[in-house]
Amino acid sequence: MAGAAPGGGASRSEVYRGSGPRLLLPAWIFIGVFLLLPVILMAVYSFLTKEFRGGVIWEFTFAAYDQFFLNRGLFGDEPPTIEWTYLGIFWRSIWQAGLATFFCLLIGFPTAWYVATRPVSTRSVWLFLITIPYWVNLLIRTVSMKFLLRDTGPLNEFLMWTGVIAEPLSLINTNFAVQVGLFYSYLPFMVLPIYAAVERYDFALSEAAADLYCDSWTTLRLVILPAVKPGIVAGCILVFVPSLGAFLAPDLLGGAKTFMIGSLIEEQFKGAAGNWPFGAAAAMILLTVVMGVLLIHARAQMREDG
Amino acid sequence: MDQKNIAVDVDHVVKRYGSVTALHGVTLDIREGEFFTLLGPSGCGKTTLLRCIAGFEDVSEGMIRLHGDDITPLPAHKRPVNTVFQQYALFPHMTVLDNVAFGLARRGWSARDAEGRARQVLKLVQLTDFAKRKPGQLSGGQQQRVALARALAPEPQVLLLDEPLSALDLKLRQAVRVELKQIQRETGIAFVFVTHDQEEALTMSDRIAVMSNGHVQQIGTPREIYEAPVNRFVADFIGETNLLEVDVQTVLGGRATVALPGGTVIDVPAADGAATGPGHLSVRPERITPTDGPGSVTATVDSHVYLGTDIQLHAKLDDGTPLVVRMQSSGADIPAQGTRLALDVEAGAARLLAD
Ligand SMILES: Nc1ncnc2c1ncn2[C@@H]1O[C@H](COP(=O)(O)OP(=O)(O)OP(=O)(O)O)[C@@H](O)[C@H]1O
Ligand SMILES: [Mg+2]
Numbered sequence: 070m071a072g073a074a075p076g077g078g079a080s081r082s083e084v085y086r087g088s089g090p091r092l093l094l095p096a097w098i099f100i101g102v103f104l105l106l107p108v109i110l111m112a113v114y115s116f117l118t119k120e121f122r123g124g125v126i127w128e129f130t131f132a133a134y135d136q137f138f139l140n141r142g143l144f145g146d147e148p149p150t151i152e153w154t155y156l157g158i159f160w161r162s163i164w165q166a167g168l169a170t171f172f173c174l175l176i177g178f179p180t181a182w183y184v185a186t187r188p189v190s191t192r193s194v195w196l197f198l199i200t201i202p203y204w205v206n207l208l209i210r211t212v213s214m215k216f217l218l219r220d221t222g223p224l225n226e227f228l229m230w231t232g233v234i235a236e237p238l239s240l241i242n243t244n245f246a247v248q249v250g251l252f253y254s255y256l257p258f259m260v261l262p263i264y265a266a267v268e269r270y271d272f273a274l275s276e277a278a279a280d281l282y283c284d285s286w287t288t289l290r291l292v293i294l295p296a297v298k299p300g301i302v303a304g305c306i307l308v309f310v311p312s313l314g315a316f317l318a319p320d321l322l323g324g325a326k327t328f329m330i331g332s333l334i335e336e337q338f339k340g341a342a343g344n345w346p347f348g349a350a351a352a353m354i355l356l357t358v359v360m361g362v363l364l365i366h367a368r369a370q371m372r373e374d375g
Numbered sequence: 376m377d378q379k380n381i382a383v384d385v386d387h388v389v390k391r392y393g394s395v396t397a398l399h400g401v402t403l404d405i406r407e408g409e410f411f412t413l414l415g416p417s418g419c420g421k422t423t424l425l426r427c428i429a430g431f432e433d434v435s436e437g438m439i440r441l442h443g444d445d446i447t448p449l450p451a452h453k454r455p456v457n458t459v460f461q462q463y464a465l466f467p468h469m470t471v472l473d474n475v476a477f478g479l480a481r482r483g484w485s486a487r488d489a490e491g492r493a494r495q496v497l498k499l500v501q502l503t504d505f506a507k508r509k510p511g512q513l514s515g516g517q518q519q520r521v522a523l524a525r526a527l528a529p530e531p532q533v534l535l536l537d538e539p540l541s542a543l544d545l546k547l548r549q550a551v552r553v554e555l556k557q558i559q560r561e562t563g564i565a566f567v568f569v570t571h572d573q574e575e576a577l578t579m580s581d582r583i584a585v586m587s588n589g590h591v592q593q594i595g596t597p598r599e600i601y602e603a604p605v606n607r608f609v610a611d612f613i614g615e616t617n618l619l620e621v622d623v624q625t626v627l628g629g630r631a632t633v634a635l636p637g638g639t640v641i642d643v644p645a646a647d648g649a650a651t652g653p654g655h656l657s658v659r660p661e662r663i664t665p666t667d668g669p670g671s672v673t674a675t676v677d678s679h680v681y682l683g684t685d686i687q688l689h690a691k692l693d694d695g696t697p698l699v700v701r702m703q704s705s706g707a708d709i710p711a712q713g714t715r716l717a718l719d720v721e722a723g724a725a726r727l728l729a730d
Contacts, residue, residue: 271462
């Protein structure tokens with residue numbers, strides 16, 4: 070809380086922020102082995118030659134990236150043009166993930182706000198209720214969503230029973246179904262960081278805004294949103310990034326028209342039809358885009374903080 | 376009183392929080408251009424009253440008028456009244472300048488005019504050099520002045536201040552007191568100032584409302600409050616006083632004859648509502664002086680406290696009533712413990728209380 074008098078709130082001292090290098094060692098080792106190493110491995114694989122029954126041959130080539138970006142005709146002998154298939158899938162993935170993030174924000178913000186403004190004693194109950202579905206495996210949840218949405222599923226039957234529709238809506242295998250799946254999968258990742266930000270929010274600021282002639286909407290726009298922005302940004306990243314690489318929801322709820330980059334990558338590593346270097350290359354491209362977005366955000370944040 | 380000179384008219388305001396009643400029918404007027412202080416112990420309802428005027432709380436009963444217009448139903452953002460919050464509540468993501476210009480922009484000032492006005496107010500509070508900083512990069516005293524500037528900038532009809540100096544250390548507090556009073560005089564805006572510090576109230580205010588338990592006990596100038604408290608609460612709360620149990624013999628036209636413990640009968644000013652029978656006489660410690668004569672009371676010295684220019688004697692009357700006497704330290708010997716002293720009670724400066 071920046072409104073606090075000096076001495077209160079966060080420590081200004083550098084001394085208490087650093088941790089001894091020895092204490093950090095286990096964390097560094099873990100991150101190195103389980104985070105960095107796989108990424109390096111993937112980067113290496115993306116430059117290797119594919120083997121036909123899956124796996125790789127240790128021969129350096131750009132073939133995987135070539136295949137992703139360039140079209141050299143059926144036999145690979147025509148002058149290269151841009152290959153739109155994978156870029157299209159890529160673009161669709163970004164669009165789907167962005168949309169899912171938008172809906173999660175739309176529902177997640179009021180939800181988080183509601184929970185954070187309950188009396189302290191009931192907040193943990195609300196949080197528990199929100200996280201209950203997530204104790205069940207994602208695959209099972211996605212399959213049940215399919216069950217819910219299919220032509221003879223409860224949703225269609227209910228709508229027909231009420232007479233809103235005469236024919237079952239074909240919801241499954243549509244963008245809509247994929248959206249529902251993504252939204253349902255990642256909503257808590259939006260709610261929790263925003264909840265944490267709202268809980269820290271000093272409501273005296275809202276009173277100050279009202280005192281200075283802001284109605285509720287203006288207060289939300291000019292005071293509350295900037296104050297809880299870190300939570301919103303964290304939530305958006307936590308929803309957008311996994312949505313972008315998701316494959317369960319598009320696989321199970323979508324069809325050929327809703328194919329996403331996550332599914333594309335997944336396919337390359339599944340069974341004999343796979344192409345490991347191509348999958349690795351697609352994953353690297355995805356990673357690059359995500360990192361780029363995060364970097365831009367970090368730069369913007371740093372400029373803002375002075 | 377002339378109706379036109381009243382800035383805020385609080386009319387029988389009751390505020391309940393569930394079963395707790397924070398304000399029991401408070402009535403008071405705040406005049407234009409006046410430095411008005413709400414003074415009282417913790418929990419007496421000062422903040423609640425201020426929040427009712429600002430519009431952060433709905434009143435349960437009663438009415439609040441601003442220059443004669445009923446503002447009771449108006450939400451906070453429609454009241455031409457600004458607040459300096461106790462914890463300042465500065466917008467942490469905005470610069471000092473943006474904080475100060477905030478209210479102006481909302482009232483439809485153009486960005487350029489708002490900035491000009493904001494800079495002008497920052498100059499008034501001597502923060503010109505800090506315009507581009509964020510509140511988190513300021514000291515407590517600087518933040519306090521930003522809060523003041525932010526509330527002053529839109530030229531409110533009334534400025535509400537909730538213990539704005541409580542987060543400052545003593546030295547700074549004393550300096551800011553003078554500054555604040557000066558700014559109030561320069562702007563001519565009515566200030567409603569909340570404090571539980573009686574010295575602050577006495578030195579700064581044009582008028583003071585002493586509150587306790589959601590009731591207004593007395594409204595008056597600092598001098599009236601200090602010299603002519605109406606009841607035991609006010610006499611006790613403001614400054615130090617001796618409350619002597621006396622037998623009131625006659626009350627007539629603002630004066631009374633009372634018999635002090637020990638029997639001496641003196642003639643003293645009386646508060647409205649004082650009645651014959653047992654009563655309380657308030658006498659300030661500096662109005663009781665050791666004397667060579669017979670004196671009006673006699674007391675036995677228990678202990679003394681050396682205060683520099685003064686010596687404070689703690690003594691007991693013969694019936695056991697504790698008594699505090701303040702005597703000048705220059706020249707005089709300090710009476711030893713156990714000394715019996717004859718004391719004169721300055722009758723003109725004592726006051727018979729209503730209850
Ligand atoms: N939201 C609330 N719910 C219930 N009771 C409240 C609420 N706000 C205040 N009160 C009660 O109302 C009474 C007056 O509170 P208020 O904050 O006005 O006191 P104050 O005079 O400002 O005290 P202080 O000097 O400690 O700030 C207190 O007894 C308090 O407990
Ligand atoms: Mg208070």
